[in-house]
Amino acid sequence: MANTIKNYINGQYENPINSNWLDNYDPSNGEIYGKTPNSSKEDVEQAYLSAQSAFEQWSQTTLEERSRILLKISEGIESQLDALAEAESKDNGKPISLAKSIDIPRAASNFRFFANAITQFASESHESVGQNAINFTLRQPIGVVGCISPWNLPLYLFTWKIAPAIAAGNCVVAKPSEVTPMTAYMLGEICNKAGLPKGVLNIVHGLGTTTGQAIIEHPNIKAISFTGGTATGAHIARTAAPMFKKLSLELGGKNPNIIFADCDYDAMLRNTIHSSFANQGQICLCGSRIFVEKSIYEKFKNDFVEKVKQLKVGHPAKADTDIGALVSKPHLEKVLDYINIAKQENGTILCGGNRITVNGHENGYYLEPTVIEVPNEHCRVNQEEIFGPVVTIMPFGTEDEVLQMANKVKYGLSATLWTNDLNRTMRMSNQIQAGIVWINTWLMRDLRTPFGGVKASGVGREGGFEALRFFTEPKNVCIKFK
Ligand code: TXE
Numbered sequence: 001m002a003n004t005i006k007n008y009i010n011g012q013y014e015n016p017i018n019s020n021w022l023d024n025y026d027p028s029n030g031e032i033y034g035k036t037p038n039s040s041k042e043d044v045e046q047a048y049l050s051a052q053s054a055f056e057q058w059s060q061t062t063l064e065e066r067s068r069i070l071l072k073i074s075e076g077i078e079s080q081l082d083a084l085a086e087a088e089s090k091d092n093g094k095p096i097s098l099a100k101s102i103d104i105p106r107a108a109s110n111f112r113f114f115a116n117a118i119t120q121f122a123s124e125s126h127e128s129v130g131q132n133a134i135n136f137t138l139r140q141p142i143g144v145v146g147c148i149s150p151w152n153l154p155l156y157l158f159t160w161k162i163a164p165a166i167a168a169g170n171c172v173v174a175k176p177s178e179v180t181p182m183t184a185y186m187l188g189e190i191c192n193k194a195g196l197p198k199g200v201l202n203i204v205h206g207l208g209t210t211t212g213q214a215i216i217e218h219p220n221i222k223a224i225s226f227t228g229g230t231a232t233g234a235h236i237a238r239t240a241a242p243m244f245k246k247l248s249l250e251l252g253g254k255n256p257n258i259i260f261a262d263c264d265y266d267a268m269l270r271n272t273i274h275s276s277f278a279n280q281g282q283i284c285l286c287g288s289r290i291f292v293e294k295s296i297y298e299k300f301k302n303d304f305v306e307k308v309k310q311l312k313v314g315h316p317a318k319a320d321t322d323i324g325a326l327v328s329k330p331h332l333e334k335v336l337d338y339i340n341i342a343k344q345e346n347g348t349i350l351c352g353g354n355r356i357t358v359n360g361h362e363n364g365y366y367l368e369p370t371v372i373e374v375p376n377e378h379c380r381v382n383q384e385e386i387f388g389p390v391v392t393i394m395p396f397g398t399e400d401e402v403l404q405m406a407n408k409v410k411y412g413l414s415a416t417l418w419t420n421d422l423n424r425t426m427r428m429s430n431q432i433q434a435g436i437v438w439i440n441t442w443l444m445r446d447l448r449t450p451f452g453g454v455k456a457s458g459v460g461r462e463g464g465f466e467a468l469r470f471f472t473e474p475k476n477v478c479i480k481f482k
Helices: 041-059 063-079 081-092 096-120 154-167 182-194 208-217 230-243 265-281 294-310 329-344 399-407 422-431 464-470
Strands: 007-009 012-014 021-026 031-037 125-128 133-141 144-148 171-175 201-203 223-227 246-250 256-259 289-293 348-351 355-358 361-367 370-373 390-396 414-418 436-439 472-480
Touching (some): 007 041, 021 081, 041 133, 041 144, 041 171, 041 201, 063 081, 063 096, 063 154, 063 182, 081 096, 081 154, 081 182, 096 464, 144 154, 144 208, 154 182, 154 223, 171 208, 182 201, 208 230, 223 230, 230 246, 256 265, 256 399, 265 414, 289 294, 289 399, 294 348, 294 370, 294 390, 329 348, 329 361, 329 370, 329 390, 390 399, 399 422, 414 422, 422 436, 464 472
Parallel strands (some): 144 171, 144 223, 171 201, 223 246, 256 289, 256 414, 289 390, 370 390, 414 436
Antiparallel strands (some): 007 012, 007 201, 021 031, 125 133, 133 472
């Protein structure tokens, strides 16, 4: 069958040992278009053994050589921009324009960034003055590490973990989401062409409950970097804790987008469309709770809804599509359930709210972009992560009031503020419970910055030297001299 995905172990493509396969769906038309291994414990063990045997040599490879190989992988991704973007769009349902302009270029940037970062990574030294001693810190690779990624930004998030892990000298057992395995599959060949030694990266495909579970339970996989749902993150933490694994958990969000009357209105409106509906709203950073200062609430509501209605929902491969298909049928059903919950909670659907069909692709998972005016901040659609093209809006009176509402959720990933009052930006940035605060912008990323959340949005930070610190163990060495 065409589009058969295989595991990538020790530099080779392999079928799953138990010949267990999953169907791979095309969200744009609901059809099965390929198959993916549902790898067992035995496959994960093969991947682990391959990583383990590559570790000694890879961890001793010079930084210059590691950096050179990572740059080659980055170039390999860039040289296959069109093919990778096409595959990502088909697998995930996202518009091809987005895959081409954001997802795949960012996957290349991840490798380029960590190729450079590792050459600048330094460790501390402490002179024990008056005691004739000096302390310094070795930052040593951990060994074999596990990287598990989700379906919303498939290659983008997969490489965001793998690149720092191997740059720091580790060997990796990685699992992409079983819902979007295609570009991770293609990465294996790119790594071979770039000269990545066999076994440094091993990619196993399959369900979270089988393949993922085998990775997190493996006694010798010493660190897990995970991005996905909060419930899965809690399960991973419970499983890994008795084995004292190092964990980086990047989980869900329910991020506030707070709009004050003094903001640059046009820039805010443009960006708010984007922060609400980019990637069909399936980004953990989307500003899914919109709070608007009372004095401009009615104007914003009218202007925003009018603009949302203009967004074009269409086949992901079409160049003029703004909103493609949701990733899977169960996910579409989950999002539709939340729209029903909103109605039961006396929310007002200002626009959207329905599944729609796209001509010629009647079984695709398409949903209208949806704006819900909520009666209060406590309702479920304002508290729980929906992760689809659905936002809530409500007015607020004062800065204190909106701060309280913004912080009154279990999540704390990101927040966006629209205001030109510098004092207010400082006051609110200090008090808002989030790992990232954007002022007058959204999802502006500098890969050197710490990335992650607080509360139920996760533990640890990715990005820049934070990622290199996560993927290394610090060791203090103290030298006494005479
Ligand atoms: O994610 P899962 P799901 C949120 C979003 C979404 C919800 C559930 O709200 O609706 O999570 O999505 C692997 N051991 N986010 O169910 O299951 C799984 O195979 C090891 C936010 O699709 O968390 C996949 O590779 N691994 C998020 C990865 O975990 C396991 C992005 C993520 O899947 C596992 C995606 C297990 N027991 C969803 N169970 C974000 N933070 O951006 C699953 N997995």
